[in-house]
Amino acid sequence: MISQFFVLSQRGDNIVFRDYRGEVPKGSAEIFFRKVKFWKEDEAEEAPPVFNVDGVNYIHVKVAGLLFVATTRVNVSPSLVLELLQRIARVIKDYLGVLNEESLRKNFVLVYELLDEVIDFGYPQTTSTEVLKSYIFNEPIMVDAARLPPLGPAAMFMQGAKRMPGTAVTKSVVANEPGGRKREEIFVDIIEKISVTFSSSGYILTSEIDGTIQMKSYLTGNPEIRLALNEDLSIGRNGSSIYDYHSSSGGGTVVLDDCNFHESVHLDSFDIDRTLTLIPPDGEFAVMNYRMTQEFKPPFRINALIEEAGPLKAEVLLKIRADFSPSVTANTITVQMPVPSYTARASFELEAGAVGQTTDFKEGSKRLEWCLKKIVGGAEHTLRAKLTFSQESHGNTTKEAGPVNMNFTIPMYNASRLQVRYLQIAKKSKTYNPYRWVRYVTQANSYVARL
Amino acid sequence: MAPPIPAPKTPSPSQPSGKSEVTDLKLQLRQLAGSRAPGADDSKRDLFKRVISYMTVGIDVSSAFSEMVMCSATSxxxxxxxxxxxxxxxARCNPDLALLTINFLQKDCRDEDPMIRGLALRSLCSLRVPNLVEYLVAPLGAGLKDGSPYVRMVAALGVLKLYHISAAMCLDSDFPATLKSLMLSDPDAQVVANCLHSLQEIWNLEASKSEEASREIEALYSKPVVFFLLNKIKDFSEWAQCLVLDVVSKYIPGDNNEIFDIMNFLEDRLQHANGAVVLATIKVFLHLTMSMTDVHQQVYERIKAPLLTLVGAGSPEQSYAVLCHLHLLVMRAPMLFSSDYKHFYCQFSEPSFVKKLKLEMLTAIANESNTYEIVTELCEYARNIDIPIARESIRAVGKIALQQYDVNAIVDRLLQFLEMEKDYVTAETLVLVKDLLRKYPQWSHDCIAVVGNISSKNVQEPKAKAALIWMLGEYSQDMLDAPYILESLIENWDDEHAPEVRLHLLTAAMKCFFKRPPETQKALGAALAAGLADTHQDVHDRALFYYRLVQYDVTVAEHVVNPPKQAVSVFADTQSSEIKDRIFDEFNTLSVVYQKPSYMFTDKEHRGPFEFSEDLASLSVGAQSAENVISAQRYQENDNDLLLSTSEKEENGSSAHYGSVPSAYSAPQALTEAALIDHGSSAFTSQPAFAIDDLLGLGVPDAPAPAPAPPTLNLNTKPALDPGTFQRKWGQLGITLSQELSLSPQGVVGLTTPQSLIRHMQGHSIQCIASGGQSPNYKFFFFAQKEGSSVFFLVECIINTSSAKVHLKIKAEDGSAAEPFSALFQLALLKFGLP
Known part of the structure; x- marks a missing residue:
């Protein structure tokens, strides 16, 4: 049971504030913001999502640079409140198309309208965009999406693949297009976050994929949809194939450790032909989340080396190789490497003809940072750096540097090889042929190579 | 009337100073109030928006109240x-003005559009003005019978709102009864859910005042209601499902078949994408299977995968909440997770509060099979640039060393940390090496060799410095230059700011002096002199004490300051098992995140369904869950069994296979413990003794034990009573019996914690509802129920272990059964501590 709900900007201004039960004093938003901003407990610098000040529990999530906060005095389920906050953010996004401070400020009356229906007296009522439609009367005021910095995982499609309509993902589920009629379309995004740790000798120590199949439907009349996945997909670690790593690299079966599904998904035929049947509700939602620890081919190989070159000098060599097809291009790649704390200066040497690459030595955190705009599959890139130390090293520079951490996004690539074989929409008429977009993307969650 | 007014030339709304804007708004609103001109509504909308936006940023616009109400006459x-x-x-701050709104709200409650009816009713109930409640009753009554589910949904929570404004009005209008019938009959799932929300909250708040409320709560958690809700579960929204699952977790099933039915039925909820639904389901599973060790373990195996998936999916905040629950389970049964250690490796980008949880989990699950990997991983973190996490990782390595069998390799790693020559690494490591030496003195040789090389100048943190000084004193015979290092430290006495370090210096100087007197004499003299002059009271006192001790007799002083030591076998756990159990009972609540039971962070009035009164609460040191005392008790015991049996299985080397096909929970072979109690035999054994006493015509003998009358009473093995009811009954009933008796010597020995007795009495179908106290005085409140009837027995039992006296006060709802019950109780008590 929630007492208050509010949304704060990064500077701590109230954008929306709704008091449902009147049990928590009005100044709670200020107390919360001061606590989060100057968090200094338990040696940690960042406030946890849930904390208690004077008997009031503050529960918050960060979405699009905004703080969505709920307060309560009751010993509630933290998951329930956090899920609810996240869902409120999503519903608002469904309505406004874009979720950010500006759109929220412009539409705060609509947001109040939503909040009245989503929560009553602190108890969640409904978070279904579909159901809410019948209760909401304000028209969203659109903000210009084009000049906004892209946010969220869906935004990455705007830069990479040209055939995607970039504005679609920022379209409100209720507003009509300027032209008049709504465009019939449906988006299915397979988003994978991968975590890999390489040992100093290049072996994979741990690897995991956390994936989600996200859907956003703009179809009228709620037609039924069939989503077919790999026929040989197997779930659970009880299959014996799980330890048979060799067969997996050559187009073998995809083995998921576990997965879960959205409420609307019917699994009647899932066991037989790996097909999900659902009537997609309006708005964005995760059809399925899955987790995989089966070994997969990591998209990048990292080679890092640090060698002493004289009493106060060392040389760093960083090499990355893209182990995927040349038809795929990774973008916004960042490689970071912590260097010994007594490093005073660093000079860089990029490979000949390097385009769209920048380097930096972060003095404060003592890291080398190497950014690449894009890497085409199969390509290899190298960076050399010369370090100057302020004191003599003790012959163990390797121990005091690293690990190398990499961030990237690869559109139209998925490491797990989980696929949507087809997306079938129940036809209403012969002419009914909505646009279907099936998109894949892989992101680094934690991609680390030790020295 | 007036045409729409163009935007007024007021100062920028981004810096509203308040007064003038509000006056301006009032004026404009007044002009628009009666306007029917086209476009008037649009202008009103703009003005209303401005009012609301002022309200949001905290500017008081209440002075525009009457104007707002005037403008509200609109379609x-x-x-x-x-x-x-x-x-x-x-409205709440302006009750007089609120009266103005009643009229139009009441009118709207009768509007033909169900949406308007619902909205008006919701607003009417949200006014929170006590003297307007009389206007609420009629619209609420109509709302509950409304044809539109939207209005009924609003009305169901409206009843709760009314209750908070005026409980008497709500109860007198008999709304709860209406809600109850609505809950069991309404076709709309959200109406049902809202009825349940309201009823739960109302009855829980009433429970301490009326017996009826307790009965109503029992009815809510009874089989018909629980099964009714379960059968509808798929109709509910995911949030309402959480509510239903919470109710199910409070239900105590009649038999094992019911448990399996519920679990098989809810099995697919574990695959839900909403983490809250999954956690609520897990709570049901864990609580249901508490008394079935094997199945309980299977549940752990079953829930692992969904939990890990939830940790990976969703936002960082959501995964943190799930991880906290995983942490709780891992700490409870680390054995069951020992092969999953890789899932708890820290990821580069994770915030430190997540990493900390993971480090604790890694520490807990380290065993022979995975220690090498885990410690290797932790050593990587020790080099981390995130210093707090690096420190935490070193501590984790130390903890593993303290709990491990193969310390050898780990000690080497720790000593390698010292070679890293980072101040904070050295500091953390020194503290750990000190603890290790206290547990494994045999390692002193290797450790001292390395520690001796550390320059005390590089150690600045008080804790680390104190640890180093302790080692210098303790092992001064093995460290050549110990007296000289101490001497130089003593020379800088005045620069030493931490009293902790100065205290250690005094003691170390003494120890060193006993072993190498000629070299240390001068240093000790200097230390004692400095200590005597110290402004810190403790330091001064210790110096004075040592000084007099040495003056009195050096050998005596050595006995006092440096006696032969025993190695420490186990370092005390920071959290008692009672607290941990209580947190476990509060699974899927904030308690798990805070790692504290709810009574430590919530006010009394928000504590939850069942509250302890001051009297009981002060006693309940943590043995009971505030939510469900009886089941909690039952669980605790069996849960310990679970852990015990796992470790035994490990030792036997039998690789237990738990059903990997999760939906097929098979009924366990063993009967539940409660069912094994044989009342007949206990009655039988006591009979001969009684007969003899009677033959001899003696009264009740004083020693060794009073012979109780033959129990002709059978007790319900699973009685249910919540603290509120207990307390009320205790207050209502007079004392039926009051007795003094003696506890057997074995019983006195066995009563080290209240828990042991509670568990013992449970075996005799006597449940504890609250307990407390410290040796030698313990106080317990027990209760039991006559088999097949609603008759309860309540017992206050005060035990003094030093005199072995027990004082009993028994209150029985059926006076005639008090004697046999007392006999049964005494018999059970006397058996305590006997093998």
């Missing part, structure tokens, strides 16, 4: 909604 629903929001916000 524009957007305007209406804004007006409702405004009225709801200010």
């Amino acid at each position: 524009d629903i957007v305007l209406k909604k804004m007006c409702y929001l405004y009225v709801g916000n200010y």
Whole structure:
């Protein structure tokens, strides 16, 4: 049971504030913001999502640079409140198309309208965009999406693949297009976050994929949809194939450790032909989340080396190789490497003809940072750096540097090889042929190579 | 009337100073109030928006109340909604003005549009003005019978709102009864859910005052209601499902078949994408299977995968909440997770509060099979640039060393940390090496060799410095230059700011002196002199004490300051098992995140369904869950069994296979413990003794034990009574019996914690509802129920272990059964501590 709900900007201004039960004093938003901003407990610098000040529990999530906060005095389920906050953010996004401070400020009356229906007296009522439609009367005021910095995982499609309509993902589920009629379309995004740790000798120590199949439907009349996945997909670690790593690299079966599904998904035929049947509700939602620890081919190989070159000098060599097809291009790649704390200066040497690459030595955190705009599959890139130390090293520079951490996004690539074989929409008429977009993307969650 | 007014030339709304803007708004609103001109509504909308935006940023716009109400006569629903929001916000502080709104809200409650009816009713109930409640009753009554589910849904929570404004009015109008029948009959799932919300909250708040409320709560958690809700579970929204699952977790099933039915039925909820639904389901599973060790373990195996998936999916905040629950389970049964250690490796980008949880989990699950990997991983973190995490990782390595069998390799790693020559690494490591030496003195040789090389100048942190000084004193015979290092430290006495370090210096100087007197004499003299002059009271006192001790007799002083030591076998756990159990009972609540039971962070009035009174609460040191005392007790015991049996299985080397096909929970072979109690035999064994006493015509003998009358009473093995009811009954009933008796010597020995007795009495179908106290005085409140009837027995039992005296006060609902019950109780008590 929630007492208050509010949304704060990064500077701590109230954008929306709704008091449902009147049990928590009005100044709670200020107390919360001061606590989060100057968090200094338990040696940690960042406030946890849930904390208690004077008997009031503050529960918050960060979405699009905004703080969505709920307060309560009751010993509630933290998951329930956090899920609810996240869902409120999503519903608002469904309505406004874009979720950010500006759109929220412009539409705060609509947001109040939503909040009245989503929560009553602190108890969640409904978070279904579909159901809410019948209760909401304000028209969203659109903000210009084009000049906004892209946010969220869906935004990455705007830069990479040209055939995607970039504005679609920022379209409100209720507003009509300027032209008049709504465009019939449906988006299915397979988003994978991968975590890999390489040992100093290049072996994979741990690897995991956390994936989600996200859907956003703009179809009228709620037609039924069939989503077919790999026929040989197997779930659970009880299959014996799980330890048979060799067969997996050559187009073998995809083995998921576990997965879960959205409420609307019917699994009647899932066991037989790996097909999900659902009537997609309006708005964005995760059809399925899955987790995989089966070994997969990591998209990048990292080679890092640090060698002493004289009493106060060392040389760093960083090499990355893209182990995927040349038809795929990774973008916004960042490689970071912590260097010994007594490093005073660093000079860089990029490979000949390097385009769209920048380097930096972060003095404060003592890291080398190497950014690449894009890497085409199969390509290899190298960076050399010369370090100057302020004191003599003790012959163990390797121990005091690293690990190398990499961030990237690869559109139209998925490491797990989980696929949507087809997306079938129940036809209403012969002419009914909505646009279907099936998109894949892989992101680094934690991609680390030790020295 | 007036045409729409163009935007006024007021100062920028981004810096509203308050007064002038509000006056301006009032003026404009007044002009628009009666306007029917086209476009008037649009202008009103703009003005209303401005009012609401002022309200949001905290500017008081309550002075525009009457103007807002005047403008609210409109058919524009957007305007209406804004007006409702405004009225709801200010009505409580302006009760007189609120009266103005009653009229139009009541009218709207009769509107033909169900949406308007619902909205008006919601606003009407949200006014929170006590003297307006009389206007609420009629619209609420109508709302509950409304044809539209939307209105009924609003009305169901409206009853709760009314209850909070005026409980008497709500109860007198008999609304709870209406809600109850609505809950069991309404076709709309959200109406049902809202009825349940309201009923739960109302009855829980009433429970301490009326017996009826307790009965109503029992009825809510009874089989018909629980099964009714379960059968409908798929109709509910995911949030309402969480509510239903919470109710199910409070239900105590009649037999094992019921448990399996419920679990098989809820099995697919574990695959839900909403983490809250999954955790609520897990709570049901864990609580249901508490008394079935094997199945309980299977549940752990079953829930692992969904939990890990939830940790990976969703936002960082959501995965943190799930990880906290995983942490709780891992700490409870680390054995069951020992092969999953890789899932708890820290990821580069994770915030430190997540990493900390993971480090604790890694520490807990380290065993022979995975220690090498885990420690290797932790050593990587020790080099981390995130210093707090690096420190935490070193501590984790130390903890593993303290709990491990193969310390050898780990000690080497720790000593390698010292070679890293980072101050904070050295500091953490020194503290750990000190602890290790206290547990494994045999390692002193290797450790001292390395520690001796550390320059004390590089150690600045008080804790680390104290540890180093302790080692210098303790092992001064093995460290050549110990006296000289101590001497130089003593020379800088005045620069030493931490009293902790100065205290250690005094003691170390003494120890060193006993072993190498000629070299240390001068240093000790200097230390004692400095200590005597010290401004810190403790330091001064210790110096004075040592000084007099040495003056009195050096050998005696050595006995006092440096006696032969025993290695420490186990370092005390920071959290008692009672607290941990209580947190476990509060699974899927904030308690798990805070790692504290709810009574430590919530006010009394928000503590939850069942509250302890001051009297009981002060006693309940943590043995009971505030939510469900009886089941909690039952669980605790069996849960310990679970852990025990796992470790035994490990030792036997039998690789236990738990059903990997999770939906097929098979009924366990063993009967539940409660079912094994044989009342007949206990009655039988006591009979001969009684017969003899009777033959001899003696009264009740004083020693060794009073012979109780033959129990002709059978007790219910699973009685249910919540603290509120207990307390009320205790207050209502007079004392039926009051007795003094002696506890057997074995019983006295066995009573080290209240828990042991509680568990013992449970075996005799006597449940504890609250306990407390410290040796030698313990106080317990027990209860039991006559088999097949509703008759309860309540017992206050005060035990003094030093005199072995027990004082009993028994209150029975059926006076005639008090004697046999007392006999049964005494018999059970006397058996305590006997093998």
